[in-house]
Amino acid sequence: MSEMKWPYPAKVSQVNRMEADVIVLGGGIAGCMAAINAAKRGQSVILVEKGATKRSGAGGSGCDHWESAATNPCSGVSPEDLVQAMLDDNDGYNNGISHYIECREGWDHLQDIEKMGGKIRDTEDEFKGAAFRDEKTKLMFAYDYKNKFTIRIWGTTFKPAMEKECRRLGVKIVDRVMVTSLLTEGGKNGAKCVGATGVHTRTGEFYVFSSKAAIITMSRPARVWLFSAAYPGLCEFRPMCTIGDGHAMGWRAGAEFNMMEKSVRAEFSSAGRSFPPYSAGNNHNTWYPASLIDAEGKEIPYADRDGNILTDVEQRFQPAKGQHYFLKGGNIEQAKYAYDGPETLPYDKLKEMGYKLPFYADLSNMPELERKVIWGMMVGQEGKTNVPVYKNFTEAGFDPTKDVLQCYGVGWTSAEFLPQERQLFGMPGGFMNDWDLMTNIPGLFVAGDSLFSSNCFGHAASTGAYAGRKAAAYAAKQEGFIAPCETQVANEMERVYAPLGGDPVNGVSWKELNEAIAKAMQNYCGEQKRDELLLSGVDLLNRYEKEIVPRTYAANPHELMRLLEVFDILTVAQIILQACLARHQTCPKLEFYRTDDDGKAMAPFICIHNDGEKVVAREVPLDYAGDIRENYEKHNQDYMAEKTKEVQA
Amino acid sequence: MKEIKEFGFRQTPPATPLRFNAEKCIGCNRCMEVCMIDVMTPGEKGGHPVVSYPDECWYCGCCVMECPTGAISLHHPLMNQTRWVEKASLLKNRKEN
Structure with missing residues (x-):
């Protein structure tokens, strides 16, 4: 050099x-x-x-x-x-x-x-009829299918x-x-x-x-x-x-x-400790709400915020009984009870119930369009997964209808970090x-x-x-x-x-x-x-x-x-x-x-x-921002007028 | 084994993220120009760029997406390659237990 x-x-x-x-x-x-x-x-x-x-x-x-x-x-x-x-x-x-x-x-x-x-829309109708797709706008949603505020792009x-x-x-x-x-x-x-x-x-x-x-x-x-x-x-x-x-x-x-x-405490760092995000088995963000199975192929249950076991994949996208909407599901960010979404049971509980490591992400038993939207669209569009995961795994023969991807660590995590690794x-x-x-x-x-x-x-x-x-x-x-x-x-x-x-x-x-x-x-x-x-x-x-x-x-x-x-x-x-x-x-x-x-x-x-x-x-x-809506409108009259004009036009 | 008459030096790379297919590469340097980390520098005229800073690659794959001829492959270091199995092989374990 x-x-x-x-x-x-x-x-x-x-x-x-x-x-x-x-x-x-x-x-x-x-x-x-x-x-x-x-x-x-x-x-x-x-x-x-x-x-x-x-x-x-x-x-x-x-x-x-x-x-x-x-x-x-x-x-x-x-x-x-x-x-x-x-x-x-x-x-x-x-x-x-x-x-x-x-x-x-x-x-x-x-x-x-x-x-x-x-x-931003499924203009080719690739996902026509999917539960996450709005037929009129062709927008596709993630997480909460009832309230539709997270858009797949x-x-x-x-x-x-x-x-x-x-x-x-x-x-x-x-x-x-x-x-x-x-x-x-x-x-x-x-x-x-x-x-x-x-x-x-x-x-x-x-x-x-x-x-x-x-x-x-x-x-x-x-x-x-x-x-x-x-x-x-x-x-x-x-x-x-x-x-x-x-x-x-x-x-x-x-x-x-x-x-x-x-x-x-660190969640993602792949310089040796963890694996590249979304390249290993997991069920959060890009992969929400993939099924997880244990070392013997036994499916790990999802539960709502009250601990009720969800029997169908469809329920993983719905707020709990009496809940308007949920913020996130899939274990990564534990929200307060009011906003908590569906998650797999905690690892300690799973251990008690006899589930065995390692776990795997399993898309094979999911409805076809749910599988295709995770392994296809989402993994194909996320920042570090298009080439090193989606393209390379596909070329190496990974078949989401029959292969399952190993999780590292317990549950969805791909590593355990030390408290000082921040x-x-x-x-x-x-x-x-x-x-x-x-x-x-x-x-x-x-x-x-x-x-x-x-x-x-x-x-x-x-x-x-x-x-x-x-x-x-x-x-x-x-x-x-x-x-x-x-x-x-x-x-x-x-x-x-x-x-x-x-x-x-x-x-x-x-x-x-x-x-x-x-x-x-x-x-x-x-x-x-x-x-x-x-x-x-x-x-x-x-x-x-x-x-x-x-x-x-x-x-x-x-x-x-x-x-x-x-x-x-x-x-x-x-x-x-x-x-x-x-x-x-x-x-x-x-x-x-x-x-x-x-x-x-x-x-x-x-x-x-x-x-x-x-x-x-x-x-x-x-609360230094004050009344959020009132202050926003006070500061953005020009923008609001512009938008109204656009709508009228 | 090929005959070895003398030894040399090689910097010990912890990873070699990018491989170029010299037959497909047209030497356009688009991969180098799109890289946000700037890990590559120009190579010989008409040839592919040199990966001067392979350790700085963050494995986003933009160079692969940009390449007009599909001449680049990107691979994580060995330690980062994850494992998958056929689900049927796990179910077989269960029966044996």
Whole structure:
């Protein structure tokens, strides 16, 4: 390798300056929808993406279902009911604003994506007559067939269609540029956002973007506790390039964060411990509600929330007696009683009843269209299953009418993780937002997985579109561009390029630093928290920042990108430790446990930011969004009028 | 066994995610350009790209979906390959017990 020459020209220290009314930072689902919606409102838009917009982001390769489309024509649940359930299910520790946007507008944006070329209906009548299909609209639903608010989608078609739409609308797409920092007015912490900087991941060229409004649509953090130098691409559920760069640059600029103390015991990491999601036997999400059988072929019973055994497959899609709707079934996210869906019996009970490991997922006895929609459509459309699972297994002879797929671990799980092996999963922390999805930094908007308590594809698309139109309205009101602070630009250039001048023989690689951070976080920020442990973690990470970061080395712009990502992971780890230090009581809904709980009443949201010198924390009421519907309507009269006009037309 | 006269070095790859069929590949580099992780770099003119960073692959399969000639196969590392059996073989176990 060392003999090989880098195939791209070296443009280190060359500066490319670009300007647009709105810059969108991150070209995934949220970023594309933000760019499209800002451009539609007449603003010039630049979309900056670290990879290639056509397929980049956590939803770029595919997705099989769109959650919470409460306003689709078949839905039996109102957006108000659904968001209330989401809030209640989490004791209020959830983002009422962003999830209401998802529930109320999701269906609008899904129809927009269809117009761009994304497939959302069974137009070929492949599933005609299926219980999950609405014959009139040809929409297909998952989970709760009575209330029909989760839509099955052909998600592999979405991202290329969105990229094409961006280009049609004149969005300037800048691929292969990693955004490294936000520019603020006068270079001041917490001041108005006036642009961003970036570095080309092939040539090393430096970019300075000037804007009137900026939208961060980057990922949630990852690789904070979990790392494998041998399989870095397989450490976490989402793509390895999506590690929370946005969180890190937001923190450095003075943005406020919420719920960053929340982390969950790892569920998905296939760097050795678990198997690739949906490639092993299971019965959740993509595979809901596959039958499971034991080692002797005996079928494992499903039960409703009251423990009543469900005798027919059809019952797995129905709410329990006296229940309006259920949120999810299939064991993965245990909802409260009010919203709990059908599940297989718990493993301990099954053991008592004589069921034997290993278990297998068995589609052979399911109604034909249920089998075909799981092994065919869903496994064929989900993000990491189309090629490595559906195509490869089919070519190797897997026949869902007679073969069964082994589960690993007990029940549906594909691994057992240790308590200190943690992830930001299950609606983790992120940027704090107001009703415009703006942060505390004027002109800085956020969407998708950058937001606190984000979850899925529909949430990313809906909040992206919403932030796009809010940023466009904000930009339209600005008088002109504010020139970037050149000292801030120069300092960032120095920071970004430093590792290229490091020691090629003894310099610390990105892998060594990432592994060290992950180990530190497992040691000092595991499941059980206490001040002494957290403070030791802070000390160690500060030492890494001061002593190790200056000793790192990157041989080329690609490795520089990987190293800058790990610097961002280091910043994220520091945010998490600070958020943990700011919460003094155990809070089960945040999966936050203190052995030195101070015994006082449990705090509501705790938001933290860095004011340039120190960390500032404040408490925010859990109901800060106010009356959800009323506030939404107050902030979206223009959009509502647009929609009414469309319907009339 | 083929005759070995001298030894060399090989970096020890924990996985080789992508294999190219040189006969089918037209050297268009579309796979390389679509990869969000940028694991590939250009190869010889007209040939397939070089997988310079195989460990960074996240196995999404976008390169395979993008390839116009079906020249790429993608496979998870050995440890990640799951097992399936014919259901009938399990039922047979039950009878024997």
